[in-house]
Amino acid sequence: MKAFPSKEPIYRNDIVGVKENSGMDLRDYFAAQAMKHMGLPLKGTRGDSCWNLNEMDEFPYDGYANVAYKFADAMMEEREKK
Numbered sequence: 001m002k003a004f005p006s007k008e009p010i011y012r013n014d015i016v017g018v019k020e021n022s023g024m025d026l027r028d029y030f031a032a033q034a035m036k037h038m039g040l041p042l043k044g045t046r047g048d049s050c051w052n053l054n055e056m057d058e059f060p061y062d063g064y065a066n067v068a069y070k071f072a073d074a075m076m077e078e079r080e081k082k
Contacts, residue, residue: 003029030072031065038064 002023010017 001026027069027072027076030075031068034071034075035064035068038068 003026004021005023006021008019008021010019
């Protein structure tokens with residue numbers, strides 16, 4: 001399933017065609033929304049226990065991504081129940 005599919009008419013003097021965009025996968029959209037609300041730690045936002053932006057190569061991105069997709073999968077499963 002896709003999020004934000006669209007069809008946009010192309011005009012000249014009249015409609016001459018349609019520009020289509022298939023959108024993004026709904027699962028990816030849900031994962032992005034979940035990650036947006038995880039409160040990723042950044043230097044200066046939560047004191048000394050936070051990750052330093054200069055050490056971002058050591059940041060556990062894969063852990064956050066894994067959790068975000070688990071939320072997305074749960075949302076997709078719940079959506080199927082409706």
